[in-house]
């Protein structure tokens with residue numbers, strides 16, 4: 100096993116990886132940008148090195164600097180987390196060239212799956228159902244794309260071959276929207292990924308996003324670890340996930356699981372990966388993409404299977420075979436995850452920055468918090484504003500839902516605006532409670548009035564409101580005459 104592992108990431112995922120490394124007796128090395136100098140992932144690490152600069156491009160995306168640090172500190176391996184360099188084939192190759200183990204699949208698999216068109220071609224050849232559409236080299240002229248869109252039938256989705264994180268995607272209902280969609284998707288993808296190739300997909304109406312965790316090893320074994328339902332999305336990005344999916348029958352689960360393993364086997368996949376599918380209202384499912392890394396929402400899989408996926412990643416990367424077969428994996432109960440963001444749901448999910456004053460998280464049996472911050476930490480403008488992930492487990496969906504509702508009510512963050520109250524409102528929605536929802540759920544979601552917070556939280560929040568005003572303005576009289584706004588500080592969500 101490795102002695103020292105560098106984590107090329109920040110925030111909650113760097114902390115989460117550090118935890119497993121330390122439990123395994125492996126030294127955890129952090130790297131950090133200037134704004135992250137005092138970050139939690141740095142405080143928790145055994146060693147930390149600076150990446151000079153503030154932006155992601157100058158720091159967490161600097162392949163040369165990160166490899167230099169890994170070499171000079173004697174790290175055996177690099178864990179890339181998610182985002183940043185995790186799906187960068189050039190980085191995986193640079194690690195191997197430097198004699199450092201990259202914790203993830205081979206550069207070749209990353210490269211293939213990083214291009215959505217090659218991924219679709221590869222998996223279609225392996226017999227996995229893919230969304231009907233049109234893809235070639237990605238340089239087709241507008242006239243060809245118009246003709247193909249007509250053939251596929253509107254609405255269609257214009258997608259960037261290099262896309263990710265919901266970027267470079269546009270829906271087109273007709274030819275006019277197609278023309279502008281192609282334009283916008285090309286531009287967005289060129290600026291985000293340096294690649295303007297686009298393709299067309301049939302736009303599946305009322306779809307659910309259901310993905311399967313897969314795991315492979317270097318001796319040819321591959322298993323799936325069941326599904327995660329990720330249809331609660333804003334801007335094509337997940338914010339609440341659950342497992343199992345309320346939409347799958349045992350038969351459908353088996354078929355989709357088999358397709359996911361087929362995909363992993365066809366790729367000779369090693370390590371952790373996620374095969375994403377879109378499921379239509381009739382129960383037909385289509386492959387969307389493979390994420391060749393640890394997924395944000397992996398904790399709900401860990402809770403149902405009592406596994407540590409980071410430990411497994413390390414073992415597989417060190418050449419060990421998977422310690423189980425498909426038949427040994429029996430998930431238990433139900434799990435939910437909520438992504439806690441510093442953002443304002445009443446203002447188009449606008450990120451909120453500043454110092455976190457209070458960070459009072461719920462604890463208890465079957466509640467898990469993966470946090471990248473503590474009270475006193477600063478949320479900067481430079482990176483994704485996800486602060487933490489709150490996950491719960493229950494014997495049944497009802498039990499897990501009630502636990503999550505309680506945990507959200509108990510979770511008090513002040514200083515920045517968060518989506519906590521917004522998520523509590525989503526969880527209380529009758530359709531969500533019944534498990535009947537698709538990826539458009541949030542488009543039409545309107546909460547009526549405040550989600551209920553317990554009295555002690557309201558009192559505490561009101562006190563904070565008062566305290567803040569009197570310290571900031573130093574005017575006692577003003578603090579008394581103006582109404583404190585616990586809702587604003589506690590992240591109250593109200594429909595716009």
Ligand code: ADP
Pocket residue numbers: 181182183262263264265336337390393394395396483
């Ligand atoms: P998951 O698919 O694991 O649920 P997301 O799609 O939400 O995760 O993305 C995980 C993280 O990585 C987010 O912080 C997102 O902003 C970032 N991300 C995903 N893809 C890319 C990409 N191609 N380039 C830059 N950042 C990305």
Ligand code: ADP
Pocket residue numbers: 230256262263264265266300301302303304306308332335375377387388538
């Ligand atoms: P990314 O790499 O940005 O994660 P995906 O291809 O995984 O891109 O798609 C992200 C989300 O966009 C999906 O979870 C789903 O909500 C929506 N989506 C993608 N493809 C389709 C489609 N063909 N029809 C309807 N919705 C889609």
Ligand code: MG
Pocket residue numbers: 264375388
């Ligand atoms: Mg995706």
